[in-house]
Amino acid sequence: MGRRQELEKRQTLLARFGRLVATENRLDALLTIIAEEVRNILDTDRCSVFLVDSYKGELWTKVALGMEEKILRMPMGQGIAGFVAKTGSAVNIRDAYRDTRFTQDLDRITGYQTRSVLAVPLKGRDGKVLGVFEVLNKNRGSFTDEDEGLLRILATMAASFIENASLYDDLRRSHLETIYRMALVAEFRDQKDTGKHLRRMSRFSGILASAMGMSYQESEDIRYASPLHDIGKVAIPDSILRKPEKLSAEEYEEMKRHTIYGSQMLVNAESRLLRLAARIAIAHHENFDGSGYPYALKGESIPIEARIVAAADVFDALISKRVYKGAWNLEDALAYIKSEGGKRFDPMVVERMAICFEDVVEAMEEENRRCVAEEQVSSLSPGLAGPAQPHLRS
Numbered sequence: 001m002g003r004r005q006e007l008e009k010r011q012t013l014l015a016r017f018g019r020l021v022a023t024e025n026r027l028d029a030l031l032t033i034i035a036e037e038v039r040n041i042l043d044t045d046r047c048s049v050f051l052v053d054s055y056k057g058e059l060w061t062k063v064a065l066g067m068e069e070k071i072l073r074m075p076m077g078q079g080i081a082g083f084v085a086k087t088g089s090a091v092n093i094r095d096a097y098r099d100t101r102f103t104q105d106l107d108r109i110t111g112y113q114t115r116s117v118l119a120v121p122l123k124g125r126d127g128k129v130l131g132v133f134e135v136l137n138k139n140r141g142s143f144t145d146e147d148e149g150l151l152r153i154l155a156t157m158a159a160s161f162i163e164n165a166s167l168y169d170d171l172r173r174s175h176l177e178t179i180y181r182m183a184l185v186a187e188f189r190d191q192k193d194t195g196k197h198l199r200r201m202s203r204f205s206g207i208l209a210s211a212m213g214m215s216y217q218e219s220e221d222i223r224y225a226s227p228l229h230d231i232g233k234v235a236i237p238d239s240i241l242r243k244p245e246k247l248s249a250e251e252y253e254e255m256k257r258h259t260i261y262g263s264q265m266l267v268n269a270e271s272r273l274l275r276l277a278a279r280i281a282i283a284h285h286e287n288f289d290g291s292g293y294p295y296a297l298k299g300e301s302i303p304i305e306a307r308i309v310a311a312a313d314v315f316d317a318l319i320s321k322r323v324y325k326g327a328w329n330l331e332d333a334l335a336y337i338k339s340e341g342g343k344r345f346d347p348m349v350v351e352r353m354a355i356c357f358e359d360v361v362e363a364m365e366e367e368n369r370r371c372v373a374e375e376q377v378s379s380l381s382p383g384l385a386g387p388a389q390p391h392l393r394s
């Protein structure tokens, strides 16, 4: 390729890079796009984007290991990327294995052989190093000053997008966490293993939603909104919510109102997730055959998200241990859900639950492991939850 053509190609790629990074605001996807585009523009074998985790004093990056992607972490200051992050200056070397700053750890893990390395810092608006762009093994020859200049331009362009995406990510995460903590508040008085139930039923709801053919975003929304299904219980008096004996007819009527209270708390929210949570809260005890409450809605007049969450919620309640019953095994719980298809539950949801059952089991095991780890941390403070109460009766 002639010099002129090469320049034109780079300009085209550069323009494309600008367009692509400007349209992505999820940090995860953004890093993948950046790495791929930079690799093309600089005609190199690999590009890694390292980000600084200033809280832990580490650098992290995503690497592809076979089919999987893994996050690798290293202490600041270690290796070429660590050196660049620490000093803020660029590094351009022909033979990595002869440079004392280079560590072979990453190569050992990935089975890759690094030869030439060009690394520049990614600086934020305030000049602080956010991370490092590292390109490896130039396809022809070694990296030139021109390559270094180009990588610096790309780093400047990428930095502000990375900064925005991490802010957006933080915001999204804290929004989701707040929603989850709100749900915990509602269930805290009611059950001991609140966290476990909420995590699992929310995972099941998400899996079921995607098995119903919903998009990734819709399924994620259902996953994160579903823990609020019983938020209305905060308005139910202790004398009812925590009553060990059977509820009187009047008390049961009040208990049923947690659906209405929940939707009143959430309705007309600005947040899309909270509006979805309102639809789930009001209808998660409606039955497909019209025998549920509060409005005895029937079939498809029950919002689909509530039909999904109803099955996931009851399934998890069945496989959980309660004071009034042992934990059912998974097959029995599934058999029960199936037997209620067309009656309590949407037959389509029931059918899909059977199909994605393996994913449900896998998610359950993963959430159980996570809860054990969390319990170990929280066991430092005495349990504040009251005695476990029947859940299914509501």
Ligand SMILES: [Fe+2]
Residues within 6 Å of the ligand: 229, 230, 258, 284, 285, 394
């Ligand atoms: Fe409920």
Ligand SMILES: [Fe+2]
Residues within 6 Å of the ligand: 197, 201, 229, 230, 313
């Ligand atoms: Fe529940």
